[in-house]
Amino acid sequence: MKVLAFAASNSKQSINKQLVGYTTGLISGAEIEILDLNDYEMPLFSVDREAELGQPEQAQAFFRKIGEADALVIAYAEHNGSYTAAWKNLFDWTSRIDQKVFQNKPMLLLATSPGPGGARNVLTQAKTSAPYFAGEVVADVSVASFYDAFDMQSGQMTSEEAAAEIKSAVAALAEQAVAVAVTA
Numbered sequence: 047m048k049v050l051a052f053a054a055s056n057s058k059q060s061i062n063k064q065l066v067g068y069t070t071g072l073i074s075g076a077e078i079e080i081l082d083l084n085d086y087e088m089p090l091f092s093v094d095r096e097a098e099l100g101q102p103e104q105a106q107a108f109f110r111k112i113g114e115a116d117a118l119v120i121a122y123a124e125h126n127g128s129y130t131a132a133w134k135n136l137f138d139w140t141s142r143i144d145q146k147v148f149q150n151k152p153m154l155l156l157a158t159s160p161g162p163g164g165a166r167n168v169l170t171q172a173k174t175s176a177p178y179f180a181g182e183v184v185a186d187v188s189v190a191s192f193y194d195a196f197d198m199q200s201g202q203m204t205s206e207e208a209a210a211e212i213k214s215a216v217a218a219l220a221e222q223a224v225a226v227a228v229t230a
Contacts, residue, residue, distance in 0.1 A: 148181030
């Protein structure tokens with residue numbers, strides 16, 4: 047099983063990137079590729095830019111990466127109650143290649159924040175919209191108060207509740223990815 051994972055953030059200190067690393071470390075026997083959104087920086091999307099530039103190579107490469115994967119793990123950072131500008135821009139460009147951005151891949155959606163909300167607003171948006179873009183959300187987990195729930199030095203979850211939720215979500219993702227591979 048090949049798992050493509052990333053934090054929907056361009057922050058070099060992203061706690062969602064930490065969450066992705068922790069979560070993918072729980073997936074045994076899989077080939078894991080963790081992307082950095084900074085490698086997919088493009089001009090701000092507009093139909094005028096699209097007419098001028100066509101489809102940027104970064105958007106095409108991102109779409110290909112999704113196509114090569116068997117499953118996706120995405121951790122959404124929340125900026126002002128919504129997606130980060132970096133993610134939204136990459137997503138907008140990629141959706142112009144094919145609206146089925148997620149290409150019917152099973153997905154584990156995550157979100158975290160330093161505060162008690164756990165980025166639930168953006169996670170709800172992502173979970174609600176994924177099916178419109180051919181994403182099959184198998185599980186979703188919000189981790190509230192990240193710095194209280196996660197030890198940055200050891201890279202381990204200290205919240206037993208969050209650890210159990212993530213472990214269960216990883217198992218559901220692996221089960222679904224295997225089921226999809228068997229029927230393909």
